[in-house]
Amino acid sequence: MTFSNSAKLNKLLAAQQHGFSLAQDFYKDIDVYHTEINQIFLKHWLYAGHVSQIPNTGDYITFEFDTESVIIVRTAQGEVKAHMNVCRHRGSRICLEKSGSQKALTCPYHAWSYDLDGELISARNMPDDFVPSDNGLHKVNITLIGGLVFVCLSKDPPSIDSLQKELEQIVDIFGINSMKLAEQKSYRIPANWKLAVENYQECYHCANSHQEFAKIHAMAKPPKLFQKAKTDYCEANQNDPKFAELNHYFDLAEQGQEGFQYDRNPLIRGAQSGSLSGKPVAPLLGSLQNYDGGASELMVGPLSYFLIYDDHMIGYRFLPISVDECICVVSWFVNGSAVQGEDYQLDELTWLWNVTTLADKKIIMNNQKGVNSRFYQPGRLSEMETFQQSFLDWYLKALVK
Amino acid sequence: MTFSNSAKLNKLLAAQQHGFSLAQDFYKDIDVYHTEINQIFLKHWLYAGHVSQIPNTGDYITFEFDTESVIIVRTAQGEVKAHMNVCRHRGSRICLEKSGSQKALTCPYHAWSYDLDGELISARNMPDDFVPSDNGLHKVNITLIGGLVFVCLSKDPPSIDSLQKELEQIVDIFGINSMKLAEQKSYRIPANWKLAVENYQECYHCANSHQEFAKIHAMAKPPKLFQKAKTDYCEANQNDPKFAELNHYFDLAEQGQEGFQYDRNPLIRGAQSGSLSGKPVAPLLGSLQNYDGGASELMVGPLSYFLIYDDHMIGYRFLPISVDECICVVSWFVNGSAVQGEDYQLDELTWLWNVTTLADKKIIMNNQKGVNSRFYQPGRLSEMETFQQSFLDWYLKALVK
């Protein structure tokens, strides 16, 4: 019996009311946490990077959460592959840096060497009956969605077929395939990962906590005002594929398919991008010809989010380190032909979401502190927390699926 | 079944011999710790501050232990109230600082706002059937004893009626109501909270470890010498109410009443106050007219201690952070009309108990290290550890009461 069908979990689930925040144990219990790793993080597609980070044969990046580390590497055939970063000899990590370039994946301990496809090509002094071909690196499922690298540690990952197909045009419009990563920052947050995800999923807190964001995004307004702005904005652009609404997210995902969502929202009138001034901070993306005062949101799988301004894209991922600590990795992408220092300045590009993420980190820490109290009890969600509610509905089912 | 009636605890209790220090598990076992929180820290009155810290409407201080945080605030009606520092929406801490001043208690996350009485007065975009009046902050019992603020997180706190009444005169003599907090320091100690409390409760270690203290306090002398000094001192002052002996502490507390104790002890001949030189370091307290070479000890509830010299009062509280870490908060009070820099100097005022507490911190850490050994076994207590013994007797019963 695993915890995912235990009496303790069933009791927790039975007590959880729709429309309320989660009970304390969901944020603190170590068995719940391990169930989440098994049922969510090991079963779904997770955003791990972008092809522009590993242009040449042997280039690699590592992707880590909880106790796991994955190597994503460009092979000799130019493919992108993923392997567990665990030597088959005595288990050492093989790639020790966040990124690098190697001719072969050679373990720093005893020099067992794997080719870029993960096959064991060298292991000195092994017994005669040792079979190198049985000792390749554990393979990890990998897929590219518009140049974005996703991995799934399950042997039986959800399908991304419909997702791939439906997003094709969006990928083209913004030139996601040919973007380049301009900057990436990691924010360690001493809180359960769900408090970070929930924080990202609602803008009920934006007006209060994110003045910088609220100056740019109409979404920080009260629901009626925002809805009005969105309706006006989208109606004027009904036939533009950039304004597609694709919603197969959470419980709306088709059976066996990874969930996703695409949507476009208006900025505050006059704003063109997510920057201090609202002015562009990089050249237009993809095939865009002008700024139309909006930004797109793309969600792929339950834990990876992209916000696409007309001149840059930001990726967010939220990953657990342990039951009470998580890491938020924020990535800034620009047009692949843009030149740093000429076409964009890093500090200008990253300003808005750096200040916003730092503010959120503080908020999330204080949320965890309060949730830890014996006096915390699940509270009623507002009408501006419906997306978070969708996540919670999905999450509670995912624990026992 | 809770741990407080478990076989494990019963076994521990049955093995514990009177006259000996506690068995290792009492200092290390996480179930014992949680029982202590429930049976002791959540059931008794705890010293949280002084009215002088929150003179004006909206002034607040926070009081914290284990996973809990309490807001103590001056209301619009001039009352002092206490609320759990946990937002009823999604649980965030509301007041983030140790002290401050706010017109309303507004959560930094989604701006739910509570008035100073804890009632929810603003929550945007909530569903129609949401009832604000059901969503006030959890109230915490609070009482003032001579201006000293005590809180009790239980719904059914022990009575403080007899305590209030019996201490009335003492409060008047020293002017506790009108004192002001001059300084407060926190000492984090990587040890179980009981090792810190036990350390405070006995002066068997004073002669050896606290030369500074031993130069001022007769209590550091061997029992017979101290008893002689005390008898002489008190007999000369029999009818002075300052020399009252009120002992309703630990097992002597009346049924349903919070325990307390008041007592007066002689200093070393020539000393007038607890300072480097033994000379006064602040103006006389309350209605006192002269220095009489003694100091009073006041204990209110099981975990709050006050030492009253004729010119200043020191408060001590010992609170757990976790099973193996605690915090000792030391507060220095002076006559409310004294002016810092003119009537007293902070470094002179705080010198003795800062050096003494720092020395104790080191002692307590090394005590915990030894207690952690498999070779530790409860040791025989001396005749100078009878007050600590009273605490242990009370503590062992409190775990299962």
Place this chain on the structure above:
Amino acid sequence: MTFSNSAKLNKLLAAQQHGFSLAQDFYKDIDVYHTEINQIFLKHWLYAGHVSQIPNTGDYITFEFDTESVIIVRTAQGEVKAHMNVCRHRGSRICLEKSGSQKALTCPYHAWSYDLDGELISARNMPDDFVPSDNGLHKVNITLIGGLVFVCLSKDPPSIDSLQKELEQIVDIFGINSMKLAEQKSYRIPANWKLAVENYQECYHCANSHQEFAKIHAMAKPPKLFQKAKTDYCEANQNDPKFAELNHYFDLAEQGQEGFQYDRNPLIRGAQSGSLSGKPVAPLLGSLQNYDGGASELMVGPLSYFLIYDDHMIGYRFLPISVDECICVVSWFVNGSAVQGEDYQLDELTWLWNVTTLADKKIIMNNQKGVNSRFYQPGRLSEMETFQQSFLDWYLKALVK
């Protein structure tokens, strides 16, 4: 029932295959860890220091692992004795430093005082029926092997009779009795202790990870080349007692006797000592008359290792701090008459094994990280890991013995 005969451990042991690294639980499970402490660290002789560190009456050193601390002290009779560093009163550590000198072992808390033999000689204000002679410090078994101090915390330690006898000549040759400790460094490693021990036990990683070592030691070569070098070297010296091969290690230890091993290996041609240049860094040891291009290895008990160059000896011990942290203490010994600054320079003496241990620390950390992965599985050992395999065979039996 203890864990050492539990179903969980039996299952782990049954699943463990000879010729493979250990399963993950052996490196992470807290019950396995506690079993190791009981079955291995509390039952065997552990290297704690050298007589040269405590030449005079009252000189002491402390020896620590897990939650335990032992005082090793020179008594008034000139003997070396060991006591648990736990006061019999309320458990405080008594000696707080790594080394020092005291007339008596006086507890810093309440001044209970023990003579250097551990007998309680002073405890103030104790009840009349208190028996000081029942309250001496817990005695720890101690033995000297060529001036090297070993302690065993069990009441029934394995015999060291044959070990003492068989090593007598070796001790003489290198003058171990009269060596002096020149330097000692501690390396804290955030990994399970076995990963550190296994790392020390095999030279499969030397060629790859330790260029500095590989320039000096023939052992870093492939097995056949090394074996040839060793055969040539030893055959030429068959009757020299320095070239004895004593192997009573791990499963070869006689029933009831502590295991040990002595062996001599060639250095790289031209090298005389373990130094940057291969040249000597200190005067010849003991009765040696010349450098013969080799180094001896001595292992005493399962966790203490000595590497004896002709001009200096290095001691290594690996001790757990917790399940996921250990400490490696490296000691450098020279001829007792050598004078620092004249006959040897500390930086030259310690260079090789400081760089090597720092490199190993990094290796071991990365090994632990990989072992923590769900995808780690025990891997096949090479033909250069046979000594490590002997340790694993012994270790698995020791857990349940």
